Amino acid sequence: MLTLDITLRFPGFCLQVAQKLPQTGITALFGRSGSGKSTLLRVIAGLESRATGRVAYGDDIWQDARHFTPPHKRGLGYVFQDTRLFPHLTVAGNLHYADRRARGLPGPTRDEVTAALDLGPLLQRRPQTLSGGEQSRAAIGRALLTRPRMLLMDEPLAALDEARRAEVLPYLERLRDRIGTPILYVSHNMAEVARLASHLLLIDAGRISHAGALQDLLASPDTISALGVREAGAVIHARLAAQDDDGLSQLHTSAGPLYLPRIDAAIGTSLRIRILAQDVILSRTAPTGLSALNILPATVTELHSGSGPGALVQLRTGDELILARITRRSATALDLAPGTPCFAIVKSVSVAPGNIGKDRAPTAKL
Amino acid sequence: MSGVDLGPLWLTLRLAAIVTFLLLLLAAPLAWWLSQTRSRAKPVIEALTALPLVLPPTVLGFYLLILFSPKSTFGAFWVQATGETLTFSFTGLVIASMLYSLPFAVQPLQAAFESLGRAPMEAAAMLRASPFDRFFTVALPLAKRGFLTATVLSFTHTLGEFGVVLMVGGNIPGKTKVISIAIYEHVETIRYADAHVLSAILLVFSFVTLLIVYSLNRQAARITG
Numbered sequence: 001m002l003t004l005d006i007t008l009r010f011p012g013f014c015l016q017v018a019q020k021l022p023q024t025g026i027t028a029l030f031g032r033s034g035s036g037k038s039t040l041l042r043v044i045a046g047l048e049s050r051a052t053g054r055v056a057y058g059d060d061i062w063q064d065a066r067h068f069t070p071p072h073k074r075g076l077g078y079v080f081q082d083t084r085l086f087p088h089l090t091v092a093g094n095l096h097y098a099d100r101r102a103r104g105l106p107g108p109t110r111d112e113v114t115a116a117l118d119l120g121p122l123l124q125r126r127p128q129t130l131s132g133g134e135q136s137r138a139a140i141g142r143a144l145l146t147r148p149r150m151l152l153m154d155e156p157l158a159a160l161d162e163a164r165r166a167e168v169l170p171y172l173e174r175l176r177d178r179i180g181t182p183i184l185y186v187s188h189n190m191a192e193v194a195r196l197a198s199h200l201l202l203i204d205a206g207r208i209s210h211a212g213a214l215q216d217l218l219a220s221p222d223t224i225s226a227l228g229v230r231e232a233g234a235v236i237h238a239r240l241a242a243q244d245d246d247g248l249s250q251l252h253t254s255a256g257p258l259y260l261p262r263i264d265a266a267i268g269t270s271l272r273i274r275i276l277a278q279d280v281i282l283s284r285t286a287p288t289g290l291s292a293l294n295i296l297p298a299t300v301t302e303l304h305s306g307s308g309p310g311a312l313v314q315l316r317t318g319d320e321l322i323l324a325r326i327t328r329r330s331a332t333a334l335d336l337a338p339g340t341p342c343f344a345i346v347k348s349v350s351v352a353p354g355n356i357g358k359d360r361a362p363t364a365k366l
Numbered sequence: 367m368s369g370v371d372l373g374p375l376w377l378t379l380r381l382a383a384i385v386t387f388l389l390l391l392l393a394a395p396l397a398w399w400l401s402q403t404r405s406r407a408k409p410v411i412e413a414l415t416a417l418p419l420v421l422p423p424t425v426l427g428f429y430l431l432i433l434f435s436p437k438s439t440f441g442a443f444w445v446q447a448t449g450e451t452l453t454f455s456f457t458g459l460v461i462a463s464m465l466y467s468l469p470f471a472v473q474p475l476q477a478a479f480e481s482l483g484r485a486p487m488e489a490a491a492m493l494r495a496s497p498f499d500r501f502f503t504v505a506l507p508l509a510k511r512g513f514l515t516a517t518v519l520s521f522t523h524t525l526g527e528f529g530v531v532l533m534v535g536g537n538i539p540g541k542t543k544v545i546s547i548a549i550y551e552h553v554e555t556i557r558y559a560d561a562h563v564l565s566a567i568l569l570v571f572s573f574v575t576l577l578i579v580y581s582l583n584r585q586a587a588r589i590t591g
Binding site for chain 1: 486499
């Protein structure tokens with residue numbers, strides 16, 4: 001458990017965080033630019049010596065009123081947004097730099113890291129000659145080879161375009177599922193967070209506004225004010241059941257079958273699907289003669305109306321919670337209230353590939 | 367007129383090599399400190415370091431002569447410790463030259479260290495490298511061009527010094543008679559041919575050295591740029 005109770009003041013900005021962080025899986029730290037998420041990461045790493053307060057990892061106190069453990073003795077890995085690979089060393093040299101200083105510590109071997117991130121063909125190259133995605137992978141590999149107790153990642157994909165990002169994301173999923181080093185992941189891209197994280201911290205103006213299990217938070221109408229309605233969308237678990245001839249993939253979920261545009265994965269693969277609230281339509285009666293393929297029986301669990309024309313409805317379907325964004329007028333017309341049975345309709349093509357990620361093998365609910 | 371005495375040339379090269387070596391050892395930590403510190407003493411140290419750039423060599427030489435004199439505390443201490451005087455000796459010349467060339471070593475190194483910024487050092491710290499470790503494995507290799515510049519400037523600047531040597535070293539063959547003094551002496555004694563030879567050697571040598579450095583710098587810029 002990483003325990004934080006820290007304050008760091010800048011002119012016009014104050015980072016103030018008192019929070020416990022879990023030591024398993026990926027914890028995402030999500031917030032707008034300037035919300036203090038990178039600064040918080042630097043405080044945890046010990047790179048902001050002006051921060052006051054207390055930082056402790058289990059029984060190790062890294063920082064308090066009397067004591068400050070310098071960054072190189074905290075046993076953390078750090079992936080910087082700008083990668084910071086050493087230009088005077090090859091990729092192999094960069095990996096060796098980390099490896100050599102972490103001899104004898106438990107963790108992944110050089111071969112495992114090289115294989116997991118496909119670094120083999122890059123080893124003899126200089127960082128300046130790599131593409132953005134390759135640089136990111138090399139930087140992640142280097143950080144893993146310090147055999148860190150926890151890996152801090154500061155928007156490792158932010159500098160990449162959409163295509164490069166899609167290229168690196170599967171590697172991160174693989175690391176999460178294979179290597180098991182806890183990761184604190186800073187991002188301002190919700191699709192990325194929804195694919196990777198198991199826990200979520202929302203940070204706004206230097207303070208943590210929400211913290212909890214990713215699925216719970218993303219399905220909570222209360223969280224949406226912090227995220228913005230456009231980002232609202234719950235994550236559900238699914239298993240790839242069949243690849244149909246007409247280009248659709250059939251998914252098995254606890255709510256029933258789900259048809260999505262073809263997903264390139266093996267039958268049986270565990271997936272997590274982010275369904276945006278604005279892509280869900282509600283009906284009180286079982287719709288017929290509708291083009292939409294995915295009609296999930298559901299029960300309203302919560303209704304959240306803001307001051308605008310919109311309303312956010314939380315529904316239980318199978319074991320999953322999803323969100324639907326509708327108008328307040330529709331909510332009234334359909335006479336929705338907690339406990340109301342209804343049908344949630346999801347257009348297949350509305351689920352973008354970026355919102356579909358591989359998941360750890362079937363897990364207990366978080 | 368048969369054959370020029372090349373003794374002063376070899377003496378000068380030896381002096382320049384020793385001075386450059388010692389100066390880099392001294393200047394690297396000083397430049398690193400200057401590049402990292404937020405101390406209020408920084409501008410004072412920077413000004414002191416830059417003084418030899420603007421002072422007439424004779425002024426520096428004059429103060430050093432007084433400092434080195436066996437009558438001064440420092441000079442007396444030196445005589446007691448080593449049995450030699452610093453004035454009119456090779457050792458004295460080395461110390462004087464180091465002071466005289468100090469800014470030529472410190473300034474390029476400081477600029478190189480400052481241009482590194484904190485980023486690579488932070489990255490190294492997050493790879494479990496201690497401050498010492500990261501200075502040697504990251505700061506030094508990344509400041510390579512600064513070292514090259516500092517080495518060459520210190521070396522060539524020491525080759526050409528005259529005023530300070532004249533003040534503290536005098537003109538003792540094999541001990542303090544460096545090339546610039548020898549040239550001066552040849553001219554004084556109207557042995558222009560000898561002066562020509564030594565001057566041409568110094569001119570060509572300095573030009574070629576600088577040419578190599580600037581070419582290497584251009585190449586390095588293309589690689590790391």
